[in-house]
Amino acid sequence: MFHPKQVFIAVIGTGGVGRTFLSQLHFLGSKLCQDASSPIYLSTIVLSTSKKFISSTDYHPIHLDSWEKDLAASTTTPPSFSDLAEYLSKAPNKVVLVDNTSNETLAEAYPLFLKKGINIVTPNKKAFSGSYELWQNIFGAAANGSGIGGYVFHESSVGAGLPVISTLKELVETGDEVYRIEGVFSGTMSFLFNSFMPVGGGGSSFSAEVKKAKELGYTEPDPRDDLNGQDVARKLTILARLVGLPVESSTSFPVQSLIPSELEGCKSGDEFLQRLGEFDGKMEELKKGAASEGKVVRFVGSVDVAKNKVKVGLENFDPSHPIAALKGSDNIISFYTKRYGDNPLIIQGAGAGGEVTAMGVTADLIKVLRLLR
Numbered sequence: 361m362f363h364p365k366q367v368f369i370a371v372i373g374t375g376g377v378g379r380t381f382l383s384q385l386h387f388l389g390s391k392l393c394q395d396a397s398s399p400i401y402l403s404t405i406v407l408s409t410s411k412k413f414i415s416s417t418d419y420h421p422i423h424l425d426s427w428e429k430d431l432a433a434s435t436t437t438p439p440s441f442s443d444l445a446e447y448l449s450k451a452p453n454k455v456v457l458v459d460n461t462s463n464e465t466l467a468e469a470y471p472l473f474l475k476k477g478i479n480i481v482t483p484n485k486k487a488f489s490g491s492y493e494l495w496q497n498i499f500g501a502a503a504n505g506s507g508i509g510g511y512v513f514h515e516s517s518v519g520a521g522l523p524v525i526s527t528l529k530e531l532v533e534t535g536d537e538v539y540r541i542e543g544v545f546s547g548t549m550s551f552l553f554n555s556f557m558p559v560g561g562g563g564s565s566f567s568a569e570v571k572k573a574k575e576l577g578y579t580e581p582d583p584r585d586d587l588n589g590q591d592v593a594r595k596l597t598i599l600a601r602l603v604g605l606p607v608e609s610s611t612s613f614p615v616q617s618l619i620p621s622e623l624e625g626c627k628s629g630d631e632f633l634q635r636l637g638e639f640d641g642k643m644e645e646l647k648k649g650a651a652s653e654g655k656v657v658r659f660v661g662s663v664d665v666a667k668n669k670v671k672v673g674l675e676n677f678d679p680s681h682p683i684a685a686l687k688g689s690d691n692i693i694s695f696y697t698k699r700y701g702d703n704p705l706i707i708q709g710a711g712a713g714g715e716v717t718a719m720g721v722t723a724d725l726i727k728v729l730r731l732l733r
């Protein structure tokens with residue numbers, strides 16, 4: 361028998377974010393079932409990577425203390441996303457799909473899941489920064505859009521766990537007028553430029569810092585998706601759409617890429633990383649150019665709402681500027697609005713890494729659970 365307050369969870373992707381999410385889920389699950397006044401029982405019924413898949417027998421929970429061993433031992437390959445949606449829609453109670461991948465095909469299937477009443481929480485940017493039509497289909501189906509399907513939340517798709525999306529939504533929904541959004545939106549780019557060109561001089565080679573950013577879990581699964589500016593472009597597309605700009609896609613405005621043209625043909629991220637060092641000299645020139653003006657280089661982006669303009673790329677900053685002084689993987693995001701006047705509302709903190717990203721996903725799961733109560 362299933363408890364009426366049982367909620368079923370399907371976790372797709374168990375990499376840097378997925379694995380940390382699972383440990384946060386374990387913590388959350390054990391807290392919620394002990395709530396004397398209104399317990400909720402979370403049951404993980406699906407775990408999947410791109411190659412391995414486990415699902416529970418008869419919707420009974422998978423053991424979260426041995427998931428890694430059990431998934432590694434599985435000989436089952438993942439089903440198609442439409443078969444997965446079918447399986448989840450037959451669960452005896454509400455279901456939350458947690459997409460911890462950066463997979464585009466899964467992102468494109470969100471309307472299908474939502475229409476079947478399946479809720480989604482995710483740090484995956486692909487669905488919300490793909491075609492505008494996909495965005496409309498998602499929020500046309502979702503219960504927190506104009507539809508009657510499942511709920512969808514994606515806080516960690518911008519600024520990882522930082523409350524960027526929830527803050528922007530609240531500004532808009534309470535009637536503030538957002539004029540401009542600007543700042544540093546990439547944990548990887550922040551880390552790279554803060555360590556390659558710190559204020560005060562020094563810093564190691566650009567390619568060595570890129571490898572470090574990957575090891576620290578800041579980059580996208582393929583770091584070229586960060587260095588080509590698309591990761592930031594995707595985040596700005598999401599924010600622009602939330603303020604009502606119908607941005608067609610993350611490739612429909614100017615985006616500066618840091619991929620050397622000679623490496624555009626690399627067949628894999630690994631080949632790219634192996635060869636990147638050949639171009640450290642070019643990055644050193646960039647650094648010297650900025651230093652000759654007494655400035656530092658940083659990778660930034662902005663949405664100018666009135667002019668309907670989004671842009672992404674390198675800019676030089678005076679060392680006293682808050683953007684120049686960032687540390688580690690910190691993002692800084694400034695909202696210029698009618699209410700806040702000349703002093704923008706600023707959100708700052710780690711913008712990448714498994715722990716802070718999974719926190720945003722787990723917090724989104726809590727939002728869904730409150731709505732399902």
Ligand SMILES: NC(=O)C1=CN([C@@H]2O[C@H](COP(=O)(O)OP(=O)(O)OC[C@H]3O[C@@H](n4cnc5c(N)ncnc54)[C@H](OP(=O)(O)O)[C@@H]3O)[C@@H](O)[C@H]2O)C=CC1
Pocket residue numbers: 372373374375376377378408409410411412438460461462463466483484485516517519520547577578579580581711712713714717
């Ligand atoms: N890392 C960070 O700091 C942040 C990440 N994000 C977002 O979080 C998501 C996950 O990032 P991260 O954990 O770092 O990435 P990882 O590369 O570490 O993990 C990705 C996971 O997704 C799985 N996966 C990929 N394709 C599929 C598929 N078709 N079906 C099932 N599983 C699949 C991978 O499985 P396999 O190993 O078999 O390929 C792997 O388990 C991305 O969308 C990223 O943009 C957002 C904010 C910050």
Ligand SMILES: N[C@@H](CC=O)C(=O)O
Pocket residue numbers: 516517518519520545546547548549578579580586591711712713
């Ligand atoms: N690769 C991204 C991860 C978070 O969105 C970044 O570096 O910001």
Ligand code: NA
Pocket residue numbers: 515516517518519520521522523524525720
């Ligand atoms: Na966020």
